[in-house]
Amino acid sequence: MNEPRRTAGLRGPRPWATNSEAAGWIAPGVRESALEFHRSMPGYAVTPLVEVPALAGSLGVGSLWVKDESNRFGLPAFKVLGASWAVNRALGPARTFAELAALVADRRITLVTATDGNHGRALAYLARLLGLRSRIYIPAGLPAEPVQAIRDEGADVVSTDLSYDDAVRAAAASVHADDVLIQDTAWPGYEDVPRSIVAGYSTLFAELDEQHPAGIGLVVVPAGVGSLLQSAIEHYRTPGRRTSILAAEPVTAACVTESLAAGHPVTVDTSAPTIMAGLNCGTVSTIAWPAIRNGLDAAVAVTDAETRAAQVLLHSHHVRTGPCGAATLAALQATDLRPSTAVVLVNTER
Incomplete structure (x- = not known):
């Protein structure tokens, strides 16, 4: 397999990395669907997809949407x-x-x-x-x-x-x-249990397909160890899809960004505190890494101050989010990715 072409470096306080060949990669294997099982659980409901047109205009994208996981089965996150x-x-x-x-x-x-x-x-x-x-x-x-x-x-x-x-x-x-x-x-x-966890997250993206059938230009996903990111990559890296994927993580725990830039898994020191506690992970999951290496378009790290400002901005538009969810908006603001089509921020928590 040829090594993907990468760009990496520092922009201000943040590490960033891109893979120009990610869009052409097709995820191997057959994905499990957990959707029917989830539909059988007490309290199942599709989480909202909320349009924020004012932010779309200020960011210069075609439309901006938030997949809002702030209330999933009565819990404050998608997990x-x-x-x-x-x-x-x-x-x-x-x-x-x-x-x-x-x-x-x-x-x-x-x-x-x-x-x-x-x-x-x-x-x-x-x-x-x-x-x-x-x-x-x-x-x-x-x-x-x-x-x-x-x-x-x-x-x-x-x-x-x-x-x-x-x-x-x-x-x-x-x-x-x-x-x-x-x-x-x-x-x-x-590896078996983590693979099942990744498969379980596919319900989020299956719902997105039904909520926005016209297609999505860019999805921004909080990174952590990479399990949700892997689920997104495997969902969108199938034949006929043209959705780009951006990973967001703290500058103090940028294991996905550093690994994508290096072309191999990199463990980072996570001893510095961050308000993005759910993303304070130093090592990429081993099963997530192949999908990240080959299928992730870009990753960027954001500061606590940027994330806090993004959280305030989302709250002003009536989107309930915690720091990890707000990191997606901070990441979008920190890049020059401005598709003329729809952008979806995955708000993972409140």
Whole structure:
């Protein structure tokens, strides 16, 4: 395989990277669809796609839309899509959520993960719905509010003084007997569950297809370890699609941008604090990397100040978003990507 042509460097305070050949890459394999399973879950509803015409005009794009994941199954983020499908694949599989609940009834199972917030809460929520236990490992620096939200779902919370990557290792090392690890990043030897999580996220993009059937020119996705980004790339890198993909992440945790620029996975130091706690990840998921390497058009890192300003701007247009979701607008503002067609920002949380 030829090495993709890359451009990379610094623009002001930020690293950035592009791959000029990404649009021509076709994702291999057959993708799973989790949509029907999600539709069977209590409280399922399609999340809104909100047009923000005033911002489209100021940014010089054809139209601007926000796929708003600030309320998914009553939770403040999209993470439950991946966690629920992965739990189903690990403990079932079942065709419906009711069938899965019947399969696990009276089984002594503990769902285990490490989290920087929303994934852990989603897993604890699922454990409660299914009558299972959960144990959630928390890295250093996570604010008290998301930690309490995880406890409120009935989880056993294990607070650590570790980085996110080290908390993941601690959670994996703790698994024994009736524990089941549902981690949203992959490493050699642990790939099946993360693949299911990525497949679960596909529901978000399947909904987008129905909500905006005319086609989308650019989708901006918060990066993290790359699982949601992988789902986006695999969805849009299929024959006949012409959607570009931009990844957004903090300057203090730009593992996707640095890896895309280098052409190989790069681990970055994430000890510096950021308001984008859900994106404070230092290592790209191993299963996400091939899709990112070949199919991601561009990645850019943004500062906390830029993200905070973007969040205020979105709030002024009645879009509820947290810092990770607002990072998408900050990333768009930081680039010269201005398609004359539709741009969608994926607002991952509130």
